[in-house]
Amino acid sequence: MTGLRVLGVAAALAALLLPAGAPAYLLGVGLQLFMYATLAGSWNVISGFTGYTSFGHVAFFGIGAYTAAILITRLGMAWPWAALAGGAMALLLGLPVGAICLRLKGPYFAIAMLGFAESLRLLATLWTSLTKGGTGITLPPIQTLVPTYYAMLACAAAVLALNYWIATSSFGLRLLSIREDERGAEAIGINTTTHKIAAFALSTVFPGIVGGVYSQYITYIDPSSVFLALITVQTIIMTILGGAGTVLGPVLGATAISVVQEVLWARFPHVHQGLLGALIIFVILFLPGGVVEVLKERRILPRVRSI
Amino acid sequence: MLLDPALLLQTALSGILLGAVYALLAGGLNLIFGVMRIINVAHADLMMLGAYNTFWLFSLWGVNPLLGLLGGMPVLFALGWGLQRFLVSRVVRASELTSLLLTFGISIVIVNVGLYAFTGDFRSVAYLSGSIVVRGMALSKVRLVAFAVALAITVAVFLFLRWHPWGRAIRATSQHADLALACGIDVDLVRLGTFGLAAALAGAAGSLISMMYSIYPEMGAFFLLKSFAIIILGGRGSFPGAFVGALILGLIESFTALWTTATHAEAAAYVTLILMLLLKPSGLLGEEE
Numbered sequence: 001m002t003g004l005r006v007l008g009v010a011a012a013l014a015a016l017l018l019p020a021g022a023p024a025y026l027l028g029v030g031l032q033l034f035m036y037a038t039l040a041g042s043w044n045v046i047s048g049f050t051g052y053t054s055f056g057h058v059a060f061f062g063i064g065a066y067t068a069a070i071l072i073t074r075l076g077m078a079w080p081w082a083a084l085a086g087g088a089m090a091l092l093l094g095l096p097v098g099a100i101c102l103r104l105k106g107p108y109f110a111i112a113m114l115g116f117a118e119s120l121r122l123l124a125t126l127w128t129s130l131t132k133g134g135t136g137i138t139l140p141p142i143q144t145l146v147p148t149y150y151a152m153l154a155c156a157a158a159v160l161a162l163n164y165w166i167a168t169s170s171f172g173l174r175l176l177s178i179r180e181d182e183r184g185a186e187a188i189g190i191n192t193t194t195h196k197i198a199a200f201a202l203s204t205v206f207p208g209i210v211g212g213v214y215s216q217y218i219t220y221i222d223p224s225s226v227f228l229a230l231i232t233v234q235t236i237i238m239t240i241l242g243g244a245g246t247v248l249g250p251v252l253g254a255t256a257i258s259v260v261q262e263v264l265w266a267r268f269p270h271v272h273q274g275l276l277g278a279l280i281i282f283v284i285l286f287l288p289g290g291v292v293e294v295l296k297e298r299r300i301l302p303r304v305r306s307i
Numbered sequence: 308m309l310l311d312p313a314l315l316l317q318t319a320l321s322g323i324l325l326g327a328v329y330a331l332l333a334g335g336l337n338l339i340f341g342v343m344r345i346i347n348v349a350h351a352d353l354m355m356l357g358a359y360n361t362f363w364l365f366s367l368w369g370v371n372p373l374l375g376l377l378g379g380m381p382v383l384f385a386l387g388w389g390l391q392r393f394l395v396s397r398v399v400r401a402s403e404l405t406s407l408l409l410t411f412g413i414s415i416v417i418v419n420v421g422l423y424a425f426t427g428d429f430r431s432v433a434y435l436s437g438s439i440v441v442r443g444m445a446l447s448k449v450r451l452v453a454f455a456v457a458l459a460i461t462v463a464v465f466l467f468l469r470w471h472p473w474g475r476a477i478r479a480t481s482q483h484a485d486l487a488l489a490c491g492i493d494v495d496l497v498r499l500g501t502f503g504l505a506a507a508l509a510g511a512a513g514s515l516i517s518m519m520y521s522i523y524p525e526m527g528a529f530f531l532l533k534s535f536a537i538i539i540l541g542g543r544g545s546f547p548g549a550f551v552g553a554l555i556l557g558l559i560e561s562f563t564a565l566w567t568t569a570t571h572a573e574a575a576a577y578v579t580l581i582l583m584l585l586l587k588p589s590g591l592l593g594e595e596e
Contacts, residue, residue, distance in 0.1 A: 107346045107403050111535050111584075112584050119581070122570065122574045122577070126574070233415060271423065273422075274416050277411075280415065284398065284408050284409045285397055288405070
């Protein structure tokens with residue numbers, strides 16, 4: 001356990017101090033890593049702990065990106081506020097959608113969410129007066145990456161803390177009981193509807209914020225780049241590789257895949273995506289609990305819920 | 308002008324012509340769902356492989372697309388059989404989400420193998436151009452042929468499911484797998500055959516679609532959502548239901564395209580899907596769960 005703490009502190013320090021000496025390229029890599037850690041960790045709240053697999057998580061990312069881009073370009077709002085507004089908008093649009101779609105079970109929820117994300121992509125394409133449609137929105141160039149880097153890091157840290165709180169709280173236990181047996185959870189007096197909606201709401205805010213941060217970082221967005229299904233794919237594979245329903249799983253999965261991608265796969269784009277697919281198949285068949293569960297079984301990690 | 312009777316009738320007919328092709332695709336998806344309670348996310352990617360099979364046979368050796376369709380079906384059958392045998396059968400008893408994620412992985416692999424092997428270029432099969440004009444309505448020849456072929460295959464599968472002992476075994480497994488097993492039906496074999504049959508139907512649909520639209524390796528996602536909308540419309544696990552749902556979606560799409568734009572028609576499938584999921588998730592012909 002102490003070894004683990006030392007590792008954790010070292011990783012946190014490295015993340016905090018990276019901008020002091022690293023080249024812009026490494027900052028970019030770190031920034032994307034934290035973005036994916038945020039997406040994966042927030043997907044984990046609804047899909048890992050609560051068991052409602054969503055195939056449309058990119059919807060909230062896209063909402064945040066568009067909200068921030070529109071606020072920055074039309075109203076000249078400062079980007080941190082615009083990104084926060086992106087998170088608020090993701091929550092605002094996510095709540096009614098969640099309230100409705102969570103009535104569906106299993107695969108139907110997954111598909112409804114996929115439909116939701118695709119509908120938003122089409123909406124962003126068609127609503128040209130607001131979004132400029134397929135032309136996309138160009139944002140002002142940024143001077144330095146450092147604030148953006150810290151914004152992404154803060155989101156990733158907040159989502160990690162959120163996952164820790166859920167895993168160790170009675171709220172999280174009730175979510176797990178919904179995942180394991182929803183009718184049973186209802187029978188012992190858990191209001192499953194409010195719990196599911198709360199978990200869903202918690203999973204929408206941070207993707208919205210990082211979407212907003214991303215749009216000012218990348219300085220150009222269009223419907224197919226911020227409502228990209230591949231972002232959902234990556235989010236899902238990172239979480240299940242690391243371990244869905246665990247605290248460290250999404251972070252570990254996001255780190256492993258981002259690093260491997262950066263080092264190796266980015267050079268062979270189709271091979272890389274194909275390998276992601278093969279990795280999903282492999283993990284589902286042979287590592288259904290993800291890496292964290294394996295480490296716990298082998299006693300390399302302590303068998304506690306807070307990891 | 309938009310309410311001109313001839314135009315309305317033409318729109319309705321083209322919707323039905325399109326719907327029959329959708330029915331082939333969605334019918335297979337529904338068969339798999341019925342027999343295994345699995346939603347095969349890779350289904351429309353099998354369709355993409357069928358489309359490319361027809362395209363390459365046609366452009367390399369000038370093979371008639373309809374012959375390509377017939378030749379492709381056994382190949383897709385074998386592929387579907389193999390997928391079931393080596394991958395999907397391992398998760399049949401696991402939770403629904405496990406199989407959903409597994410077939411999702413298979414889908415990504417197939418699409419990227421397609422991108423690698425065929426590149427992302429749009430391609431098409433130039434077969435039977437022109438249209439027939441009947442009473443002021445222009446009906447494209449290739450769509451009429453595609454409709455006839457799709458309808459013939461759908462009816463054949465329907466009759467097979469209805470009367471043939473193997474088809475009845477599929478329906479029995481679909482109704483209650485454990486009871487079917489107790490009655491001496493080799494349920495595992497039924498699942499292999501069903502997955503193969505569904506893949507062959509998807510391949511046939513792909514061949515027909517390659518004659519009507521441009522094809523590209525990522526086309527599956529677009530058609531997958533359509534087939535979801537169809538099976539939700541028509542009822543899950545029901546082969547005739549998929550046929551009805553497909554005709555309805557074909558009509559919805561062609562009328563949306565008439566009154567608005569083609570992009571709106573694309574959105575129509577999603578809107579239909581979401582509305583049906585919310586209002587009547589068991590579908591128009593499906594049974595309440």
